Amino acid sequence: MSSTDPDGLTRQLVGLFAAVNRRYAREIEQAAAAHRLTALQAKALLAAERPVRMRAVADTVHAEPSNVTAIVDRLEERGLVERRPDPADRRVKLVAATGQGREVTADLRRRMPFVNDPFTALGTGEREQLLDMLQRLMAD
Template identity: 60%
Template sequence: MPKPTDETTKEVIGLFAAINRRYAQESEAAATAHELTPLQAKALLATQEPCPMRHIADHLHAEPSNVTAIIDRLEQRGLVERHPDPGDRRVKLAAATTAGHAVIADLRARMPFAAAPLDRLDTRQRATLRELLQLMLEDP
């Protein structure tokens, strides 16, 4: 039988939800300013340096086929370009164009919380938070 939820647990869950909401609202507003979806903006941010499409899929927690469609749209807008990896021509690299880098800079400027949500925590606090979150995810 599950234990009843205490007030502290309810408050912590509410704080997780508030952090997620703030991150999502800020990300969506920044993306909307450039007529992008939040997922397109996140993909564009991942292309600041040339990277394999697989890396973008991992970053977005998405299937590679879905990432191809997202990168297609960004490429059509002139924000990203694709080219073969010189080290392995079977791998496609996606990289932001000059226009893409300008949008990336503006997205970052519009997302101060999303870009650095842990800024108010010192190194010790960040390590403690990481350990606590990892503990929550461990199998019982």
């Protein structure tokens, strides 16, 4: 099958999506490892650069809130985040990076150029086209 037949094109596209995903994951893992963090811990820490609810952290790392509790516990033990009451609803806890946590997030971002902008090679119009195409793929 040539790369121009529909099945060949589909395989190429799927392969490229997988390669982008692997590169993204590898870059996060390597940056996290430099700080003795797991990829999930690094993502959670990045989510907490500004105070956020646990639910937002869970959404960011694509995990259940109950699983995020253990991740945040480990980050808190290392002094990278703290829990504080939400001023808008004292029953809710926010997770926020500490000063040390913000230093780590800054270094994580420096170590992750592809994660920060995997579409840097595309212009605005191309990004808009890709967004439209991906939204159509994901539409029910």
